[in-house]
Amino acid sequence: MGIEADVAHAGAAAAAPKKAWDTRVMFRELMMHDVELREYVLNHVFGEELFKLAPQYGMTVRQERDLTMARWARMRELKVYDNVLAVGVDDPSGRRAAVQKYDCLSECVGLLDHSLEIKTGVHYGLFGSTIARLGSKHQRELYLPKVQTCEMLGCFALTELGHGSNARGIETTATYAPETDSIVLHTPTETAQKYWIGGAAEDACWTTAMAQLYVNGECHGVHAFIVRLRNDTDKQLCPGVWIEDCGHKCGLNGVDNGRIWFDNVHIPRSQMLSGVASIDDSGKYQSAIKNPDQRFAVQLGALSGGRISIAVNSTRNAALALTTAIRYAHSRRAFGPDGAAEVALMHYRSHQQRLLPYLARTYAMSFAVNELKRMWWDNCQLLGTPVSKDVHFVSSLFKALMTWNMRDSMQECRESCGGQGYASINRIGPVKNDRDVMMTFEGDNSVLLQRAGKMVMDDYARTVKSRKRSGCFKWLSEEFDTKVNSPARRTGSEDLSQDEQDLERLLETALHRRLYALLESLAQEVPKLQRELAGDAFEVANMISSDASELGYAFAELLIWQWFRRDVARISNAYPDMARVLQMLSSLYALDTVDRSPSFLRLSCISQAEASVVRHAKRRRCAELAPHSMDLVNSFGIPDHLLGPIAGDWELQNRRSKL
Ligand SMILES: Cc1cc2nc3c(=O)[nH]c(=O)nc-3n(C[C@H](O)[C@H](O)[C@H](O)COP(=O)(O)OP(=O)(O)OC[C@H]3O[C@@H](n4cnc5c(N)ncnc54)[C@H](O)[C@@H]3O)c2cc1C
Numbered sequence: 001m002g003i004e005a006d007v008a009h010a011g012a013a014a015a016a017p018k019k020a021w022d023t024r025v026m027f028r029e030l031m032m033h034d035v036e037l038r039e040y041v042l043n044h045v046f047g048e049e050l051f052k053l054a055p056q057y058g059m060t061v062r063q064e065r066d067l068t069m070a071r072w073a074r075m076r077e078l079k080v081y082d083n084v085l086a087v088g089v090d091d092p093s094g095r096r097a098a099v100q101k102y103d104c105l106s107e108c109v110g111l112l113d114h115s116l117e118i119k120t121g122v123h124y125g126l127f128g129s130t131i132a133r134l135g136s137k138h139q140r141e142l143y144l145p146k147v148q149t150c151e152m153l154g155c156f157a158l159t160e161l162g163h164g165s166n167a168r169g170i171e172t173t174a175t176y177a178p179e180t181d182s183i184v185l186h187t188p189t190e191t192a193q194k195y196w197i198g199g200a201a202e203d204a205c206w207t208t209a210m211a212q213l214y215v216n217g218e219c220h221g222v223h224a225f226i227v228r229l230r231n232d233t234d235k236q237l238c239p240g241v242w243i244e245d246c247g248h249k250c251g252l253n254g255v256d257n258g259r260i261w262f263d264n265v266h267i268p269r270s271q272m273l274s275g276v277a278s279i280d281d282s283g284k285y286q287s288a289i290k291n292p293d294q295r296f297a298v299q300l301g302a303l304s305g306g307r308i309s310i311a312v313n314s315t316r317n318a319a320l321a322l323t324t325a326i327r328y329a330h331s332r333r334a335f336g337p338d339g340a341a342e343v344a345l346m347h348y349r350s351h352q353q354r355l356l357p358y359l360a361r362t363y364a365m366s367f368a369v370n371e372l373k374r375m376w377w378d379n380c381q382l383l384g385t386p387v388s389k390d391v392h393f394v395s396s397l398f399k400a401l402m403t404w405n406m407r408d409s410m411q412e413c414r415e416s417c418g419g420q421g422y423a424s425i426n427r428i429g430p431v432k433n434d435r436d437v438m439m440t441f442e443g444d445n446s447v448l449l450q451r452a453g454k455m456v457m458d459d460y461a462r463t464v465k466s467r468k469r470s471g472c473f474k475w476l477s478e479e480f481d482t483k484v485n486s487p488a489r490r491t492g493s494e495d496l497s498q499d500e501q502d503l504e505r506l507l508e509t510a511l512h513r514r515l516y517a518l519l520e521s522l523a524q525e526v527p528k529l530q531r532e533l534a535g536d537a538f539e540v541a542n543m544i545s546s547d548a549s550e551l552g553y554a555f556a557e558l559l560i561w562q563w564f565r566r567d568v569a570r571i572s573n574a575y576p577d578m579a580r581v582l583q584m585l586s587s588l589y590a591l592d593t594v595d596r597s598p599s600f601l602r603l604s605c606i607s608q609a610e611a612s613v614v615r616h617a618k619r620r621r622c623a624e625l626a627p628h629s630m631d632l633v634n635s636f637g638i639p640d641h642l643l644g645p646i647a648g649d650w651e652l653q654n655r656r657s658k659l
Contacts, residue, residue, distance in 0.1 A: 020628065021578045026635035029571055030363075032370045034104035041080060041108040042639050050074055051112060053642070057424040061253045068115045068254035069203065076150065080105065081120070085128050085148045088141075092381035099380045103309070103373060110313035111320060111642055114434040115254025121309060122198040122255075123147070127154030130208040130302045133386075134224050134273035143226065151232075154206040155199035156302070157260055162191025165447045167210070167222065168296055172262065174211035174225055174272070178283045181269050185211060185227055185262040193261050196441075200258030201245040205230045207260070208273070210299070215285040221292050222299050226271040229260070240265035251434035275384060301387040306442040307395040308376050312369050314399075314406035317435055318362045319636040321406075321428050324647040325355055325413035326633045328420065331650070345416070346629065352622040354416055357596075358409035359625070359632060360588035364564040365402050371563045372398055393472060396452045397556035400445040403438045410435075417646060426644030446549065453548030454541070456555045457526075460519045475559055477512070500587075503617055506610060507590040511558045513605040514597075518551045521603075550599065557593050564589065581628050584621055591618040 028035055045051065050071055059067070075081060083089070084105065086098035102124060110117040128147045132140060146152040163169045171192035175184045187193055194200070200207065206228055213223040228238050237243060246257040269279055276298050277287035289295045329351055333342035345351045372394050379388050410432040414421040417428065424430050439445045459471030469476070522544060529540045541548075568586050572579035594614050600606045606614065625632075645653035652658075 020631070021575065021581065023631050023635040025575055026578065026632075027637040029567070030366050030370075030635065031637065032373070033100050037101065037104050038108060038637075041105065042111070042637075042642070045075065045078060045080065046108075046112055046639070047641065048074070053112075053425075053427070057430065059253075061248055064115060064254040065202065065256055068113065068119050071113065071116050072120060075105075075109075081124070081148075083148065084124055085132065085144050087144050087148050090383070095383070096377045096381040099377055103312070106309050107312055107316055110309075110316055111638060113254065114431070115252055117309075117313065118198055118252060118255050121306065122155050123150070123153065123204075125305055125309060126156035126302050127204075127206070127208055129305055130156060130224055131226070131273065132383075133301050134275045134299065136274045136278070139226075139270075139273060139275070152206050153199070153204050154208065155197050155204035155229075157194040157197045157200065157207045158210040158300075159194065159196050160191060161193050161195045161259075162189070164195075165444050167300060170210060170212065170222060172209065172211040173214060174209075174223065175214040176216070176269070176279050176283065177266070180266065181283075182266045183213075183225060183269055183272055183279075185209060185225060185265040185267065187261045187263070193259050195259050196246060196257050197260055198255050198257050200229065200243055200260055201256035202235075202258075203256055205232050205235070209260075209262070213272070213277075213285070215279055215283070218285070220277070220285050220287075221296055223277060224273040224299060225267060226273065227262070227265060227267055238265070250436060251430075252437055276386075297392070298386045303442050304387045304391050304395050305376065305380075307399040307448075308369075308372055308391075310438050310442055311365075311395065311398040311402040312373065314402040314435070314438060315362055315366045315369055316636075317431060318358065318402075318406040318409045319366070319633070320431065320638055320642070321410045321413035322355065322359050322362060323633040323636055323638050324426060324428060324643055325416050325421070326359065326629045327643075327647040328417050328650070329355065330630055332418075332646075346626055349619065349623065351416065352626045353619060354412055356622040356625050356629060357588060357592035357618070358405070358412060359629060360585045360592060361405050362409060363585045363632070364560050364589040365398075365405060367567040368560040368563040369398055369402065370567070389471075393452055393455055394559070396443065396448040397552055397559070399443065400449045400452075401553065401556045401560070403435075403445060406435065407432070407439065420646045420650070423644070423646075426646050427642075428644075449549045449552040450545050451548075451552075453550070453552030453555070456551050457519065457522055457548065460523075464523075472555065472559075475562060476515075477508075477562070503613070504587065504590075506606070506613070507587070507594060510594050510600055510605045510610075510614075511554075511561065511590065514600055514603055515551070515554045515558055517603040517605055518547065518554055518599075522547055522551065554599070561586070561590055561593070581625070581632070584625050584628075585632075588618065588621040588625060591621060 031038060084098055084102040086095045089095050089098060106117055106121060106125070109120060124147070128144065131143050131147065135143065143152060147154060158167055158170070160170050160172065162171065171189055172194065173184075173186045173188055175186070177184055194209070197207070206226060208224045209227045210222050210224055213220045229241050229243065230237055240263040242261040242263065244259045246259060249257065272279060276289055277285070277295065280286050287295060289298060326346070329346040330344055332345050334345060336342040372391070375388070375391050375394065379385060379391050410428055414428045414432065417426065420426055421428050456472060459473055462470040463473045469478070525544060525547070526540060529543050533539045533543070565586055568582040571582060591614055594600050594606065595611075595618050601608070601611055640648055
């Protein structure tokens with residue numbers, strides 16, 4: 001079921017060409033790991049009645065929350081989540097396997113039910129991994145087995161009413177009280193109430209609360225504390241803990257988000273997560289990390305895992321919408337030549353040009369994010385290793401670009417299915433709504449992009465100074481180093497041959513040139529602003545914030561292409577029959593990138609004439625890919641039972657006899 005399935009409808013079968021390659025091989029390459037587990041969960045577990053999609057529409061908040069918990073309980077009963085926290089596993093390969101397994105499960109539930117993905121993600125991915133990353137050996141051994149079995153059901157409390165993106169500014173205090181050898185958690189102001197905490201409103205009995213640590217009157221910044229919120233038996237709130245429900249949301253109503261106030265709640269000193277910082281027996285603060293900026297970054301390390309999960313699940317859900325819209329486009333007929341039969345939507349050039357660039361982008365992102373996952377697993381396999389700067393940087397960029405790609409492709413898919421795209425059962429609108437929050441949580445996209453853009457600027461400054469590619473520039477092609485100081489301008493006199501290799505060269509040059517042009521322009525702008533603003537670093541950063549975002553975006557688009565092309569070359573070597581279609585996807589990704597952004601012309605990275613070449617080549621590429629598009633979406637391996645009727649034989653599904 002699923003990946004081998006073709007659309008049964010006659011129109012679709014007629015429009016889809018014979019397979020030019022094995023979709024199962026493509027599926028394995030796209031998924032990269034745990035393929036058998038993936039197929040077991042998607043087809044076998046999600047085949048059970050409890051996981052059927054139909055009752056999901058029009059449910060009350062109560063029903064959604066109960067369904068989410070029931071599904072999670074059933075998956076635990078089937079032992080699907082066993083050992084995702086690598087309890088008692090010390091060897092790196094075992095730890096790596098556990099993280100891979102967890103990632104696989106997150107992707108599976110992410111295709112079915114966003115609430116289930118987040119509910120489990122908050123517990124294992126945020127609560128559990130904060131303990132794993134920040135706890136001492138003793139704390140890991142004490143708590144993680146109970147987190148694994150859900151004996152300790154937890155949530156992660158960072159955000160406050162007054163501080164979200166600016167997590168460093170949170171106001172909740174954790175004050176060491178030497179007389180009782182305890183730590184007192186307190187909400188000193190209304191804006192310090194914890195807000196949006198997933199799982200807090202009803203189910204979580206524990207939280208990892210982030211708060212400003214005070215020892216002997218000195219503030220040591222944000223640290224993590226294990227705090228009991230409720231009793232396990234009757235779910236009564238603990239003394240000093242006050243919780244309110246965040247109420248109905250635009251989506252994701254299977255998750256019970258809550259607001260938390262702490263009124264001088266005492267916890268034992270041993271409940272401060274003490275892997276990177278602690279209060280010793282004499283009541284003194286100790287940390288091996290002396291730099292407060294680094295210490296803060298380490299404290300928020302668990303968020304990187306969340307960002308990676310969001311990036312991956314965004315590509316999977318863009319794939320879900322594209323599977324529906326492209327299958328429908330092959331089977332839905334509208335208009336045609338006078339007197340002749342109507343033609344399939346996919347025949348229309350405009351329809352191809354609406355959907356296929358998103359297909360190419362989603363393919364490129366699916367492969368690129370696999371590289372990020374590998375970096376993450378390398379990082380996770382060694383206990384006590386802080387999240388690397390590379391993982392933090394790439395996960396910030398990919399989270400932003402991949403969620404925006406999901407949002408835009410889902411909207412295009414929704415519209416390209418006409419009225420059917422608006423029916424909940426076809427799973428584009430409701431999924432889009434539910435997932436809208438992905439742009440905001442685990443780091444607001446705009447803020448992430450700005451910060452990543454500033455990191456690109458810093459790495460560039462180091463690269464120019466040392467004449468050696470440093471930081472993120474290590475991932476870019478050496479060949480373009482020479483352009484660091486002199487990005488050439490395009491005037492229109494270039495050779496405009498449409499030869500494939502020339503086209504590839506044009507695109508490669510354009511993407512690099514845009515990056516270096518943005519960097520050069522910032523390199524000139526910043527000193528000017530520093531003079532004008534008398535060295536006010538905050539205002540200088542403010543003035544260039546949009547440019548920093550654009551730079552981050554440009555870097556990410558190039559990196560995604562670089563990593564995708566590397567996979568294209570590798571797979572083409574191993575499976576020559578897949579080479580052509582992958583090269584077309586890669587080319588369409590770059591053509592669309594250049595065609596859709598005005599920055600290439602604005603910064604003279606391409607000439608007017610080249611812009612026309614790009615536009616025409618993009619259209620040609622779409623037409624070439626259209627006959628392969630069914631196989632390409634089937635390669636995503638989304639089982640039919642997770643797709644709406646319009647992805648299959650929608651005429652049959654809508655027969656009156658079916659009522
Ligand atoms: C459904 C849901 C579930 C959540 N679950 C959890 C959870 O389990 N635990 C938890 O701790 N948190 C959780 N959050 C909180 C989430 O992480 C925050 O909402 C997010 O970090 C953004 O913070 P904010 O809402 O305060 O927005 P703000 O930080 O106030 O941002 C508002 C707007 O201002 C912009 N902005 C902010 N700073 C700048 C700047 N420097 N320059 C330019 N623009 C800026 C942003 O781009 C954004 O558009 C959840 C949120 C939601 C909606």
